[in-house]
Amino acid sequence: MRLAALLCALALPIGCATGGKTVQESVDALMRDYAGDGPGASVLVIQDGKPVVERAYGFADLEARTPATPRSNYRLASVSKQFTATAVLLLARDGKLGLDDPVRKWLPSLPAKAADAITIKHLLTHTSGLIDYEDLMAEDATEQVHDADVLRLLETQDRTYFAPGADYRYSNSGYALLALIVEKASGKRYADVLRERIFLPLGMDRTVAYEKGISEVADRAYGYSLIDGRWRRTDQSSTSAVLGDGGIYSSIDDLAKWDAAQYDDRLLDAQSRKLATTPWTKTDDPAIEYGYGWRITGETLWHSGETIGFRNVIVRYPQRRLTVMVLTNRDDPEPYRTALRIAELFLR
Template identity: 55%
Template sequence: MASVSALAQVDATPRVSAAVTMEQARMVDIRSLVPDISQSIAYAGSNNFVGAPIRGYQAPRCWLKHEAAEALARVDAALRERHMRLRVFDCYRPVRAVAHFVRWANDRADQRSKATHYPDLDKSKLLGDYIAPVSGHSRGATVDLTVLRCDAHDVDCEPLDMGTGFDFFGIRAHTDSPEVNAAQRANRHLLRDAMEAQGFRNYAMEWWHYTLRLEPTPDTLYDIPVTAPTDSGRQAEIERLMQPYDGDVPGVSLLVLKDGKVVLSRSYGRSDLERGIEASPATGYRLASVTKQFTAAAILLLAQDGKLAIDDPVKRWLPSLPKVADGITLRNLLDHTSGMLDYEDLMAAPYEGQIRDAGVLALLEKEDRLYFPPGSSFRYSNSGYALLALVAERASGKSFPEYLRTRIFQPLGMRDTLAYVAGGPEVPHRAWGYSKACDGWTRTDQNAYSAVLGDGGIYSNIADMARWAAALDDDRLLGKASRALAFERQAQVSSTPEATWYGFGWRLADGLQWHSGESVGFRNTIVRWPKQRLTVVVLSNRNDPTPYDLAISIGRWFMADAQAEPH
């Protein structure tokens, strides 16, 4: 959200500029100076004191006069030296938006936001000190903001407790209010000290509200709509593609790897909505079915180490399976040609607690039937990958999480990646999953299937996924023969609208290798263009959309730039 300022503090009646573009107004987007600054621009949506998008806000962006933007960038830089950073609520505000506020304030019947924004005031009292017909924000040198405190690694950045939310109208919001505790007042003073050090002054009735003391145009207002920058090119297009993930919404982390090196690593939105924690490259997401490439790699490594063979009958390792499984091999499980029944369809409804990989085996032990004879067709099977995790345990003599840790994650330096088991090691910098609801987002982090490891139980972040993706191009983990098996066309998935195949843990098409992961509250994808040595990874903690198309669009921008380079 953003603050509603007091009356413009100018001697003369301000004029409205004739400028129609941000360039003409000499304003800049703060992200041109601080690309990863945290934003929470609620006036572009409905989660604000009016309860509707505000006129003039066409995008959730922070524009400021360049002098104010540069000063704000210095504030953020100074705070980062202390493992803190800024989150902006509002910056430049069009005159038409201020008029929208005044109309709302005069509508005494609309009381929908009273409980959250002005519980101690009659709405008629808002006009004047809180909502005025002229706002300093419209001059482009006023900003509403707060401070995030990060951990020692500069991640898990969480808002300081300021005693009220933003846009709270009342005495508790006064910077030195006696109605907040000493710690909350100290946090407000921390913000004030940081802002004053770079030439901003605080409006005493709103702890979040600051104006540059030497305003560039103190007698001029602007009425240009708040929009996204109109820049062209790859970076601007990526920002536009990522905008739905920005702000107080479930987040996303984006990785682009070219020739084994990270060329883009950015995060947007929140890993934890309830605490307002910023998503970061260290945020750990549940990979869901992106896990399958790790499960397949575990089996390939065991074969590489002589512990099993890809064409072993599955009953060599899981002899309790029924007779109908006699013809199923590990290869059939790896490429989804086993015909094994889906364990999700065999579970009681509702299912008490969470099923685990061993529970999947227990269900399949009772079913002497298959969808089709092994090897005769393709049918995507979570059951098969749950069984592969159990095979890996029996062949290695270690638990599946421990085998992954010691044989894959640790050798590659994937320090924050793990197969998550409740009661075991916690997920570092964990993202919580969310699903879209009619009134916002609801936490939907786990369901009855979430404890199955082999088909979807790994958590990772884009920093670790960069190490994994780089290792797929050389022999540091899987040998050449093992990698060839993983990316070989083992089973045809579809012939229309394009021909696709499945390898071992990977989907394949001409010039393309990928896998997506979907589970309650998470949607992820990894896409590789092997000839171009380009990889895009998108991890998100929301139930929609699946980011495959997003990854493809971003990858094409990088391929287009590479093709445009002189040779």
Template identity: 60%
Template sequence: MRLALLFASIFLAGPVHAADAVQNADRLMQKYQGDVPGAALLVLKDGKPLVRKGYGLANLEQHAQVTPDTNFRLASVTKQFTAAAILLLAEDGKLKLDDSIRHWLPSLPATTDKVTLRQLLDHTGGLIDYEDLIPPAQTSQVSDQDVLRLLSATPRGYFAPGSAYRYSNSGYVLLGLVVEKASGRTLQDFLKQRIFTPLHMDHTLLYVHDDPTPDKSRVPNRAYGYSQIDGHWQRTDQSVTSATRGDGGIYSSIDDLARWDAALYDDRLLGDASRKAAFSPYAKVTGEPYEADYGYGWRITGDTLWHSGESIGFRNVIVRWPKQHLTVILLSNRNEPEPYQTVLKIAQTFLQE
């Protein structure tokens, strides 16, 4: 409610060119409008929401509209939270970034002795993609423990640790398990107690598919994922790889992510050294249609810090321009389009003000 009132006051008091920028954003979001899977869009400037809006439907079957408090599966946008959890534990003295992953997860093969937590954070560990180890005929969802078992039975890697970059969901699943070992809490409880609750991200949670207490994993105002197949939208909300946690299991809304964004400017959550570490370039991203370096859960391109998230039926992106104090977040519950370029176009008009 406070965000809504703030948005109204800014819009009414803002200059004409701000209204033009908002209209441009609406135009660029037309593909999400109507009786189709939709999106939520947030534009923050100096911590204030210039655009805070839902488009289309969160649930086609129930005709539920997307609103600013609709919760989307973040997919790989989750990785920045997993990285923050590791950095918090490093601040606590519970672990060191140069610890071997095998120190924490000794069932892994001896070939991972020299793979460090730091290398998992920046995707230079060389671990095999767990997705490629799943039996082709498997239909049941893979858990984090399943990923650990698959990797423990695979005594090979793609390259020597630290010698190259390869984006790794495997690494972030293992980092989530390290959070549990180092903290003595479940990953979902640690994220809630150390990140979500302190930042008042009251509707954000790490979804646990087989949680024995369903109420703890119930996603309020949930958007369901869809894919366009043969010209029709079909629900594709879950896949075999949708139950892992540290690499992509968080559900959140643009309202809650506004609070996350605010915390990245000061030391209310992470100390200055940890934030600098997260936002520093360590590895050149390869194999992607864009230029970027990788920090800890963040891509770095020019003046931007950003990350996308893609899983079956969801496409999301958060892009931050810290020097300009501008952030644009687009969360969508559909398999296309990929939203990164849309966000860059939306941001351009606000950057020109």
């Protein structure tokens, strides 16, 4: 055995990669676009339940010159959907709602012509055919909309894109309605349900469904976009206050606890976890199927999140006990392929 190979075999968990680099050095090379004097990223690799790479790059707040750290809290955007789905599954386990319940049982103001055949399961799997609420907003809208406003917009629509269950179309509208159903079924505010039923039990003490004027985000990473060659703060848009489809802020430190809960019964029982990760529907990409808040590609469970100023991804290889998270507070580059390349360092 060559000396380099022997050293790799005997190395600490961060191990060795190709070309004599440690895995950590290889991760740094893959994340070089985020290093330096710009908005940044936080990266976590968990293997066999242990963090083997935990790195941060660039700045969480350019104006204050605050570096990104593993404790920086990023707006998760659509990565939030797995938490909305989990809240629904917890209430289903409690007998407070049924996944086959008609949506109009909980939200009767939706037009019967459009929504009569839509179930909670259709919302979870993006097979409802609901009209995208973003397309119903005024083009010059500057005031932020909330989940309840999404319902009001959909109350004006007596049509769907297709018959419920007949096709797939990614739907932020559906997840906003799920947040409202969680409130109706629990009798509590959506943000409180997440805090009481998910975040606090898992020790995710700094994770929050953010509501301006009600909650705060500790160690907040602010979002930026590259405009005319300069990074401009683009932290909020008119849709940033909708919680069910993307309003959660969290860090890689807290999300490590979320990842651990996917392997045992501390939050969801085995049956509920299986429901969440079953490929219920094909999507518009032949390589991807969808569960409840999770995309499924081959052996991976994953979800990305993109909103103004943030791009994030979590990629899990549950059979290999491997997870890669990349959270960023910038509009570019897209982190999914980078996360896959990081995962490859551990899959050899």
